[in-house]
Amino acid sequence: MSTQIYTLKKEVPIVGKYDVVVCGGGPAGFIAAIASAREGAKTALIEQYGFLGGMATAGLVNPLSVFTYNNEKVIGGIPWEFIERLRSMGGALIEKPLGNVAFEPELYKLCCQRMVLETGVDLYMHSYLSGCVCRENAVSLVIIENKNGTEAIEADIFIDCTGDADLAAMAGVPMLGDEGKPLQPLSTYFALGGVDTESKLIKEAMHHNNQGENCHCIPVREKLLLLKDKLGIPEFGGPWFCTTLQPGIVTVNMTRTSGNAIDNRDFTRAECELREDVFKMAGILKENFDEFKNSYVTAVAVHGGIRETRRIKGIHMISAQEYLEAYNYPDSISRGAHPIDIHVAKGATQNITFLKTPAFVPYRALIAENHPNLLVAGRPISADKTAFASLRVQASCMGMGQAAGVAAAMCSKYNCTVQNIDTDTLRARLRTIGAVV
Structure with a gap:
């Protein structure tokens, strides 16, 4: 047209x-x-x-x-x-x-x-x-x-x-050009209330304090990967949980999709897709992990997370x-000093290189x-x-x-x-x- x-x-x-x-x-x-x-x-x-x-x-x-x-x-x-x-x-x-x-x-x-x-x-x-x-x-x-x-x-x-x-x-x-490589994916963060932030799993996962470690929650990640095909889990990364300093509330970084945030139509499509995925992921966490059994979405990011x-x-x-x-x-x-952190839109892989200096x-x-x-x-x-x-x-x-x-x-x-x-x-x-x- x-x-x-x-x-x-x-x-x-x-x-x-x-x-x-x-x-x-x-x-x-x-x-x-x-x-x-x-x-x-x-x-x-x-x-x-x-x-x-x-x-x-x-x-x-x-x-x-x-x-x-x-x-x-x-x-x-x-x-x-x-x-x-x-x-x-x-x-x-x-x-x-x-x-x-x-x-x-x-x-x-x-x-x-x-x-x-x-x-x-x-x-x-x-x-x-x-x-x-x-x-x-x-x-x-x-x-x-x-x-x-x-x-x-x-x-x-x-x-x-x-x-x-x-x-x-x-x-x-x-x-600068794209070096023949795709853009890093977009992610929409969200916050969950009603999380058992006193549980051992969440206490360890929501604090990002160890140098040289990727602070994603490995037990949740491994179970999600096992359930991915059975439950139709969307593409995800991490997941990474982080405290907001309020009891029972964590932010969640796990959604991802490809998209170009400087193309209005593509970014609109991506944000709509990610918002759907937020509620899918929140439901999956609630239904499959005791630490999230009483959880609910308290906030979805106003703006999709742009990496690149x-x-x-x-x-x-x-x-x-x-x-x-x-x-x-x-x-x-x-x-x-942040690690070189390259995410992909398809699959749960992440290329991460920690700096020596x-x-x-x-x-x-x-x-x-x-x-x-x-x-x-x-x-x-x-x-x-x-x-x-x-x-x-x-x-x-x-x-x-x-x-x-x-x-x-x-x-x-x-x-x-x-x-x-x-x-x-x-x-x-x-x-x-x-x-x-």
Whole structure:
């Protein structure tokens, strides 16, 4: 069927002018906004939902991993300040020695909202990024849609923390190829109440605290594999259960399907399929495991869990060899310690490689050539698919967001391009605020 084109012209009000605009309020984005504002930049944060936290809160992706490795802190500064503050509110459990952090999603939303607003960041919630205007490859303004209509926001520097490189794609940044490999599958997390969280099985499964171990629940997994054909169990991974710090409630990561989250029709199909699978899986757990006999679905993630979409072609692409060998770049601005974790859509297999030493992230992987005022942080980082399979997790994204926020504020202050920033000065400043570089 041919597609008809309708040309729409309208006047769009410019509702704000900032030093730094961050697009996306997930783990990378809200940390980037805080970092930028604390460095003195007038900062705005655009978020499509009415709350912050991204995959943690909209996706219920629990726990946050990995903050410490080999008994040393890997991600520090503002991200760790957030964790400590969330813990003080009763919303976080720091698992030792690995430094994974289980959390309560509603308190997570409240904590990051408070920290963002306390720094003076202007929040544009319920606002969907729909376009941008570029002049000579520099983004001059972004277009958002909300209940006020279509609006524009100007800035000196923009940070793409959308998770899917949406702004970078709109600005014409080239993307890395798929290396002949499929996208990692989508998963919809859900929460179950009425679980016997005092049972030995669940007590052991819901705490992710051992370095070098895949924390999936092996007894449940083995029984599900035996029953798969008989009960018509959908494709699944894990399963991984995680505490929410509330008695009787765990989050569940086990659904999976293939899908491209930057294709609207395909993502819609996948989310509908996954929502059906959530209730199938919940019923199977309830009917076949004593620990779940009184369980019920208390929440289904607002947004399907996305492991992989676009990755920018940055000035430097982090390779698997560099990552596994923990190559220390001269412009390193953050670290990564999660295992290289590659899921498949069909079958229950998982390719997982644990790191010997925490890896490094170079600043050059956050920027592209010829795009003078745009940084990315989080999933869109410039890395091959193997290195990316570790860096995509939330603690790593927070570390990158912190670096991007400080860098953006510096570029605005000193009127320089993101390519011409003094990375020695950037690294020194990051160390001062507690980052591990």
